[in-house]
Amino acid sequence: MNDRLKAIKRKYPARIPISGWVLPSAWMKHREALDEIVKRHPLVFGKADENRDYDAVGGTYIAGDHVDAWGCVWRNVKTGMEAIVTGHPAPAREDVHKIAIPEKDDYMPHGFMYLRLGDIRGFEEIMIDFAEEPPELQMLIDKVLAYNLRQVNLKLARIKDPGRIVWFGDDLGMQNGLPMRPEKWRRYLKPCFRQIYAPLKAAGHYVYMHTDGNILEIIPDLVECGVDVLNPQVGANGLESLARVCKGNVCVDLDLDRQKFPFWKPADIDAHVREAVETLGSPEGGLWLRAEIGDDVPLENIEAICVALETYSMYYSA
Numbered sequence: 001m002n003d004r005l006k007a008i009k010r011k012y013p014a015r016i017p018i019s020g021w022v023l024p025s026a027w028m029k030h031r032e033a034l035d036e037i038v039k040r041h042p043l044v045f046g047k048a049d050e051n052r053d054y055d056a057v058g059g060t061y062i063a064g065d066h067v068d069a070w071g072c073v074w075r076n077v078k079t080g081m082e083a084i085v086t087g088h089p090a091p092a093r094e095d096v097h098k099i100a101i102p103e104k105d106d107y108m109p110h111g112f113m114y115l116r117l118g119d120i121r122g123f124e125e126i127m128i129d130f131a132e133e134p135p136e137l138q139m140l141i142d143k144v145l146a147y148n149l150r151q152v153n154l155k156l157a158r159i160k161d162p163g164r165i166v167w168f169g170d171d172l173g174m175q176n177g178l179p180m181r182p183e184k185w186r187r188y189l190k191p192c193f194r195q196i197y198a199p200l201k202a203a204g205h206y207v208y209m210h211t212d213g214n215i216l217e218i219i220p221d222l223v224e225c226g227v228d229v230l231n232p233q234v235g236a237n238g239l240e241s242l243a244r245v246c247k248g249n250v251c252v253d254l255d256l257d258r259q260k261f262p263f264w265k266p267a268d269i270d271a272h273v274r275e276a277v278e279t280l281g282s283p284e285g286g287l288w289l290r291a292e293i294g295d296d297v298p299l300e301n302i303e304a305i306c307v308a309l310e311t312y313s314m315y316y317s318a
Contacts, residue, residue: 007285008251017288018309020044025080025295041306069102072119088122096136110169165206173213182217197226239279253288262296266304273308283316
């Protein structure tokens with residue numbers, strides 16, 4: 001059993017699992033200098049790509065307009081950064097009646113359920129729908145859910161090995177709280193996540209869920225839906241609050257404070273990682289650590305992030 005599974009099961013991993021992810025824009029900016037850091041820290045980034053193309057960017061990370069399976073138009077103004085949806089296929093409620101479940105499969109990219117509702121309707125419109133609860137709200141939810149149930153079964157069919165950790169991502173929170181009352185989230189969205197994750201749980205796999213924003217109020221609900229590893233933002237939720245809700249209840253892959261990485265000094269980064277481990281960690285497990293590197297993070301700070309991750313991953317080791 002590897003350390004990630006041991007951490008999930010609280011069976012005393014040899015070290016806290018750590019990882020780093022570099023945005024394409026950071027590769028495009030820092031290039032060989034960043035590659036040298038990556039090569040020095042395989043525990044964080046894995047084996048370095050000896051033939052890396054720093055300008056290799058795909059999908060919605062390319063500047064211009066992109067149309068997804070649902071007909072949402074993603075607009076990107078800077079290659080290397082992610083796009084946002086600016087064209088919504090159902091801007092009026094009556095349009096929901098005409099929306100067809102796509103035949104094209106997308107295997108559930110980031111934003112597959114809640115965010116997709118807003119992509120289809122527009123953020124303001126879907127928020128009004130949740131407030132007023134017209135029949136078109138449940139109609140749209142049912143269509144997106146039906147599509148996702150097809151996608152999760154396709155995803156499951158592709159998994160050949162037992163006991164795999166399966167990734168999902170959907171940002172459910174705002175900076176300071178949920179975009180709706182938790183009771184409403186439980187009524188409309190909790191049943192969706194429960195149904196989507198159920199086939200994987202029944203097959204003996206583990207559900208990993210990335211979700212940005214302040215989601216403290218619904219973390220127990222996500223665990224009830226089958227989430228085994230939760231990837232929340234520390235800046236939006238707070239270390240003490242995450243420890244209160246998560247510790248002993250769900251394994252946390254903590255998204256370290258990328259909102260502060262561009263501005264901190266190396267000593268601040270070291271203190272942040274140490275505090276995260278001391279607050280959320282334990283010898284039994286239940287904690288992973290993750291750092292996302294944007295193009296606004298100085299090279300000195302990227303090095304400091306790697307050193308701190310490696311150092312404190314051994315905090316509970318003999």
